[in-house]
Amino acid sequence: MAAVLVGKPWGSATLRLLALLAVVLATGWLPTPQAAAAEWQPPTTVYIPQTGHNLSGEFLTYWRDNSGATFLGNPITEELTEGGVPVQYFERARLELRGDDVVLGMLGNEIAKTNALRSPQQPRLVRGDEADEPVRVDPFARLPFALFNADPDDHRFFPESGHTLQYSFKLAWEKNGGQARYGLPISEEFSEISPIYGKAYTTQYFERARFEYHPGMVNNYSVVLTPLGTTVAQARGLDTAKVAKSPDVSNYDEALFSPPPVAPGVASRPAGANKWIDVNLSRQYLVAFEGNQVIWSGAVSSGRAGHETPTGTYSIFSKLVSDDMRGPDPDQPNGEYFQPDVPWVMYFAGGGYAIHGVYWHNNFGTPMSHGCVGLPVGSANFIYNWAPIGTTIVIHY
Numbered sequence: 554m555a556a557v558l559v560g561k562p563w564g565s566a567t568l569r570l571l572a573l574l575a576v577v578l579a580t581g582w583l584p585t586p587q588a589a590a591a592e593w594q595p596p597t598t599v600y601i602p603q604t605g606h607n608l609s610g611e612f613l614t615y616w617r618d619n620s621g622a623t624f625l626g627n628p629i630t631e632e633l634t635e636g637g638v639p640v641q642y643f644e645r646a647r648l649e650l651r652g653d654d655v656v657l658g659m660l661g662n663e664i665a666k667t668n669a670l671r672s673p674q675q676p677r678l679v680r681g682d683e684a685d686e687p688v689r690v691d692p693f694a695r696l697p698f699a700l701f702n703a704d705p706d707d708h709r710f711f712p713e714s715g716h717t718l719q720y721s722f723k724l725a726w727e728k729n730g731g732q733a734r735y736g737l738p739i740s741e742e743f744s745e746i747s748p749i750y751g752k753a754y755t756t757q758y759f760e761r762a763r764f765e766y767h768p769g770m771v772n773n774y775s776v777v778l779t780p781l782g783t784t785v786a787q788a789r790g791l792d793t794a795k796v797a798k799s800p801d802v803s804n805y806d807e808a809l810f811s812p813p814p815v816a817p818g819v820a821s822r823p824a825g826a827n828k829w830i831d832v833n834l835s836r837q838y839l840v841a842f843e844g845n846q847v848i849w850s851g852a853v854s855s856g857r858a859g860h861e862t863p864t865g866t867y868s869i870f871s872k873l874v875s876d877d878m879r880g881p882d883p884d885q886p887n888g889e890y891f892q893p894d895v896p897w898v899m900y901f902a903g904g905g906y907a908i909h910g911v912y913w914h915n916n917f918g919t920p921m922s923h924g925c926v927g928l929p930v931g932s933a934n935f936i937y938n939w940a941p942i943g944t945t946i947v948i949h950y
Contacts, residue, residue, distance in 0.1 A: 596802075597610060597613070598802050599802065599803055599806075600802045600803065601804075601805050604628055604644070605795025605798075606628040607632075607799075607802060608628050608641075608805070611650055612628075612648050616628075617807075617930070618931060619930065620931075621931060622644075625643040625646045625648070625782075626644025626782060628643050629642050629643060630792065642782045643782045645762075645778055645780050645783075646658065647660055657761050660761055661761050661762050662736075662760050662761075665739055665740065665758050693758070694715075696710075696741070697715070700717065707719055707720055708723070711738060716738040716740060716741055718757075721766055722764050728774075728874065728894070729875060730875075734762075736760025739758050740758040742755050742756070743757075748779065748784060762779070765779060773874075808935075811849060811850055811851035818838075819831040822845060823945045826945040827843060828848075828939070829842050830908070832853065832946065832948040832949070837852055837854065837855060837918045838853065839851060839853045839926065841936060841940070849939070851917070851929075853926050854916060854919055854920060854926075855922060855926050856920060856922050856924035857922065858920070860922065862906065862948060863904075863924070864948045865947075865948060867906075867945070867948070868944060868945050869900065869908075869941075869943060870942065870943075871899075873900075874898075874937075875896050876895050876898045877891070877893045877894065878891070878925075879891040879892070882923065895910065897933035897937035899936070899944075901946045905924075908926045908936065909933055910928055910930035910931075911927035911928065911933075926948075
């Protein structure tokens with residue numbers, strides 16, 4: 554059926570547009586999905602509406618690759634220069650561009666040295682012989698040795714900093730990035746008034762973080778991170794007011810960083826599935842659907858030769874914020890591979906097969922794994938938060 558246009562009389566501009574459209578239709582010249590994908594470029598700057606600040610360049614890349622708002626929080630300043638170093642403050646951290654590398658600022662050290670957060674000190678109590686009185690010790694004082702006879706699973710002593718990690722703080726530290734994210738512990742556990750909640754909690758300082766133990770919280774081993782970025786920014790009198798969004802800058806959405814799908818080649822929607830994931834191993838491409846609507850799509854890295862990703866229909870049965878992965882690999886010196894702290898893990902098949910984030914390479918579109926389906930960390934974070942336990946996964950060639 555031909556379309557009929559009604560309304561105002563057509564002007565010259567409208568007639569020219571219709572003439573151009575007629576040429577396009579007659580010649581068949583229309584941008585193809587392949588051409589659109591080839592011309593597509595990810596944004597270099599985005600706007601974070603929650604805090605009203607821009608994020609760009611290397612800081613944007615680091616933020617996306619390191620769990621974004623989940624770990625660092627959202628930006629609370631624009632990019633600044635401190636001591637000749639480009640920096641940007643986030644709710645829980647400060648990023649610094651040193652040479653070509655983005656590093657985390659040592660905010661835990663700064664807070665501990667300036668006592669910006671510390672209430673009147675409540676030192677740790679150390680008990681010697683039963684007949685002795687308790688000895689009051691500064692929790693920031695280095696210990697010459699571990700205060701336990703062995704180094705069991707629930708304790709760990711760091712001679713580099715002279716401090717101990719134990720129980721929930723140890724678990725949260727190890728499972729969420731360890732030294733690379735938080736730095737070494739620079740205090741023992743002690744009770745301190747929370748600058749956020751105004752109550753006394755068991756607290757421990759790290760080079761880049763401050764942990765509080767909240768026994769009523771079930772997530773993350775009952776550990777809460779203090780927003781040190783906000784605290785330091787306020788202590789320094791930095792301008793954290795929201796800035797106006799430029800019309801040329803988009804609000805952050807992880808979908809902005811995925812090229813438009815080309816010849817999707819997806820399987821049929823599984824019967825009864827609402828949220829479901831299609832993985833095309835031939836194209837190394839994943840598409841996430843709600844019903845028949847594409848929610849996210851992008852390149853993956855599946856199992857390489859000899860470690861092929863299994864095909865079939867599966868469902869997510871377990872989700873972990875991070876997990877250590879290991880398994881046989883004759884190419885490794887000891888015949889086994891080991892990958893620690895793999896982020897945003899969604900297990901879908903026995904044998905350790907999962908969709909997860911990949912921080913150790915950027916070769917998406919090429920089979921590289923030992924059978925899992927790897928995504929960029931930021932993309933995996935999005936899928937992890939979007940897909941509940943039970944989400945159907947269809948894997949095919």
